[in-house]
Amino acid sequence: MSSSKSFPGKCQQSLADHMRPDLFKALCDPVRISIVATLAAQAESQTVGDLTECCGIDFSGVSRHLKILREAGVVNADKNGREMLYSLKTEELAETLHAMADALIGCRDIA
Amino acid sequence: MSSSKSFPGKCQQSLADHMRPDLFKALCDPVRISIVATLAAQAESQTVGDLTECCGIDFSGVSRHLKILREAGVVNADKNGREMLYSLKTEELAETLHAMADALIGCRDIA
DNA sequence: GAAACATTTGCATGTTTGCGCAAATGCACT
């Protein structure tokens, strides 16, 4: 009800809530995109060592990138013995992107 | 056909194509998100001066942010006399986000 | 306990980024 009442302020707020700059920041680096793409293409979780192969940098850098992705909620991290298993939060990420798109379209309809 | 054949390499490529770090880079800044949200909430195009109100920085900075958004394909820029009218490419942006989400889910299904 | 291994963290360095200010550009109006 009344969702068709023109109320740009509310829409702006809702958009600001949905569009998460921190998530975009996590995904704005080519190396991190490379990591995400590699994880998406593999059914099994990957170790830092595995993921180091896909991006041409030192594994310490990969570890740092993974930390950023983890904190942004893009990947899961599970400790298995001395190695760390990283996997993509595919569903959540896709849902978040969808929600952003929907919020945009919703704003267009209101405004 | 054969889209269900397990082919992680292809998926990784397709994802790398869809996930555009440059777009994420354009959207990773709070001020730029603020601009996007403001544009989304308004039916009419906005000038640089208008948009300067929403984000608490100098208009020269706003102009620079708008350039970044323009080059990333997030906003339209139309010159009208001595002022510049900016509007959000709502459809394209929403479509791009959807495509990313779909590519992610597609990868999950294949891998 | 010691050695080997996977990952994280501290540190130094070069690069990028966002910002304000001031100058430059472009356009309208008289």
Add this chain to the structure above:
DNA sequence: AGTGCATTTGCGCAAACATGCAAATGTTTC
């Protein structure tokens, strides 16, 4: 031509970022 307004661009600076190397942490295996 000349003045005024909107926007862009050049410059300098401080903060943030990505990276490699080396040291530290945690874990397995012998």
